[in-house]
Amino acid sequence: MSTKPTTGRPADLPETIRHWIGGGLLDSADxxxxxxxxxxxxxxxxxxxxxxxxxxxxxxAAARAAFPGWSTLGNRERARVLYRVADAVEAREERLAALxxxxxxLPITQARGQARRAAENFRYFADVIVALGEEAFRAGDQQIxxxxxxxxxxxxxITPWNTxxxxxxxxxxxxxxxxxxxxxxxxxxxxxxxxxxxxxxTEAGVPDGVANIVHGVGERAGQxxxxxxxxxxxxxxxxxxTGRHIVRSSAEHLKTTSMELGGKSPVVLFADxxxxxxxxxxxxxxxxxxxxxxxxxxxxxVERPVYEEFTRRLAERAERVTVGPPADPATEVxxxxxxxHYARVLDYVEIGRGEAKLVAGGSRPAHLPEGNYLQPTVFAxxxxxxxxxQEEIFGPxxxxxxxxxxxxxxxxxxxxxxxxxxxxxxxxxxxxxxVAHAVESGMVWINSHNVxxxxxxxxxxxxxxxxxxxxxxxxxxxxESKIVHVMLGEAHTPRFGAS
Ligand code: NAD
Numbered sequence: 001m002s003t004k005p006t007t008g009r010p011a012d013l014p015e016t017i018r019h020w021i022g023g024g025l026l027d028s029a030d031x032x033x034x035x036x037x038x039x040x041x042x043x044x045x046x047x048x049x050x051x052x053x054x055x056x057x058x059x060x061a062a063a064r065a066a067f068p069g070w071s072t073l074g075n076r077e078r079a080r081v082l083y084r085v086a087d088a089v090e091a092r093e094e095r096l097a098a099l100x101x102x103x104x105x106l107p108i109t110q111a112r113g114q115a116r117r118a119a120e121n122f123r124y125f126a127d128v129i130v131a132l133g134e135e136a137f138r139a140g141d142q143q144i145x146x147x148x149x150x151x152x153x154x155x156x157x158i159t160p161w162n163t164x165x166x167x168x169x170x171x172x173x174x175x176x177x178x179x180x181x182x183x184x185x186x187x188x189x190x191x192x193x194x195x196x197x198x199x200x201x202t203e204a205g206v207p208d209g210v211a212n213i214v215h216g217v218g219e220r221a222g223q224x225x226x227x228x229x230x231x232x233x234x235x236x237x238x239x240x241x242t243g244r245h246i247v248r249s250s251a252e253h254l255k256t257t258s259m260e261l262g263g264k265s266p267v268v269l270f271a272d273x274x275x276x277x278x279x280x281x282x283x284x285x286x287x288x289x290x291x292x293x294x295x296x297x298x299x300x301x302v303e304r305p306v307y308e309e310f311t312r313r314l315a316e317r318a319e320r321v322t323v324g325p326p327a328d329p330a331t332e333v334x335x336x337x338x339x340x341h342y343a344r345v346l347d348y349v350e351i352g353r354g355e356a357k358l359v360a361g362g363s364r365p366a367h368l369p370e371g372n373y374l375q376p377t378v379f380a381x382x383x384x385x386x387x388x389x390q391e392e393i394f395g396p397x398x399x400x401x402x403x404x405x406x407x408x409x410x411x412x413x414x415x416x417x418x419x420x421x422x423x424x425x426x427x428x429x430x431x432x433x434x435v436a437h438a439v440e441s442g443m444v445w446i447n448s449h450n451v452x453x454x455x456x457x458x459x460x461x462x463x464x465x466x467x468x469x470x471x472x473x474x475x476x477x478x479x480e481s482k483i484v485h486v487m488l489g490e491a492h493t494p495r496f497g498a499s
Contacts, residue, residue: 008327023208263420
């Protein structure tokens with residue numbers, strides 16, 4: 001274990017991160033582990049259990065055993081438990097933020113926001129499950145047809161390393177609200193904050209075995225979950241390549257899948273927009289969460305009359321963004337999650353230098369000689385076929401390009417394989433809606449960055465995903481709907497064989 005000092009090392013950091021199966025903290029059946037690094041020193045600070053098929057099998061068995069009890073609890077009862085989970089998350093806000101910051105490199109002020117969002121996810125889905133009715137369809141006095149929803153069974157949840165705890169809560173809350181039991185496979189680069197779930201869920205009264213966690217590398221632990229015949233549903237958030245692979249693997253057992261994948265979301269900025277507000281929003285939208293954000297507005301398309309001015313102001317702001325140790329409250333951009341990811345982002349910066357004009361950033365800040373730091377980086381005059389225009393970089397790097405009219409703006413916005421989010425800036429109400437409707441994406445914000453409303457559908461089109469979660473969509477996903485047809489009048493039945 002490294003003794004190297006790291007900025008913001010939380011007190012009582014666990015040295016071992018174990019699976020949580022059937023209410024017990026367990027090592028892998030074969031004893032395998034993997035090292036976990038922090039993104040400031042890039043040295044290992046803990047070892048985590050590396051799960052495989054046997055561990056997933058144990059977790060699925062525990063979840064199946066807990067299913068009859070949890071799934072038949074009344075909605076109100078489950079909601080009460082979920083409220084207590086939210087309280088238990090909030091009670092640990094400081095601890096959670098400290099762990100998340102240390103493990104993922106997120107600035108501490110933004111990690112605190114994640115704890116509040118996580119708690120809100122539990123409260124929200126508790127409300128949804130209590131308020132949501134089931135549909136009924138009446139056909140005159142003759143027939144009434146009604147829907148019965150039942151939880152699908154053991155849900156498989158697979159999550160990425162960006163905002164890990166919050167994204168885990170985004171799946172745990174609706175799965176538990178719906179009455180599913182589950183196995184969660186957290187991202188291997190950021191397993192630390194997930195180690196709080198056992199105490200949070202137990203304190204809130206979630207029975208043993210209802211929620212289980214198997215840590216490990218995606219290709220082994222994640223794959224075992226995807227391949228398990230008794231897990232009928234996989235909710236996945238991660239990269240497009242992994243998502244494609246999981247959909248292919250899921251076909252074997254015809255699993256229900258939800259895929260929340262990568263993005264390269266455009267900001268379409270017209271000359272009549274409030275440029276000051278747009279500038280704040282663009283800077284925050286692409287550089288917050290270290291730029292490791294699926295909905296980042298990472299392509300900024302600017303109408304020609306304001307292109308030069310906006311690009312210059314964006315570059316100036318990017319140069320002034322405070323990059324620093326994640327635990328420092330003054331930090332706006334922290335350390336990228338892992339040395340491997342950092343190298344990948346730096347590769348894109350090098351590619352960008354050959355493809356476009358670098359107008360801000362592009363290198364490690366001089367005052368931070370160690371750690372995965374990058375000054376927010378702006379490339380201007382980026383052509384549509386450039387790799388930095390087409391590919392998800394997932395770091396503090398933005399590509400800027402001009403357009404001449406609305407048609408070209410829409411064409412450029414749609415010129416990648418992705419379709420997660422889009423942002424439109426204009427003072428023309430009609431044009432705002434027109435462009436929002438024409439852009440190929442699952443979500444559009446007009447005159448704003450990503451401000452979420454948990455009731456709305458969340459997801460992408462094209463290579464950004466399959467299906468929608470959020471609000472009642474999440475409950476639809478974690479439940480099966482059965483229709484019951486009831487004949488109230490006389491059914492007119494042709495009398496075969498009667499004459
Ligand atoms: P990733 O695809 O590498 O890993 C995501 C998860 O999948 C991890 O837990 C990993 O262990 C697991 N995994 C890997 N291979 C697997 C396999 N064969 N079978 C089962 N599981 C496997 O993604 P990442 O690098 O952790 O996350 C970054 C990506 O996530 C970005 O592309 C980002 O856009 C995307 N993302 C999307 C959303 C969204 O809502 N659309 C939200 C956050 C992140």
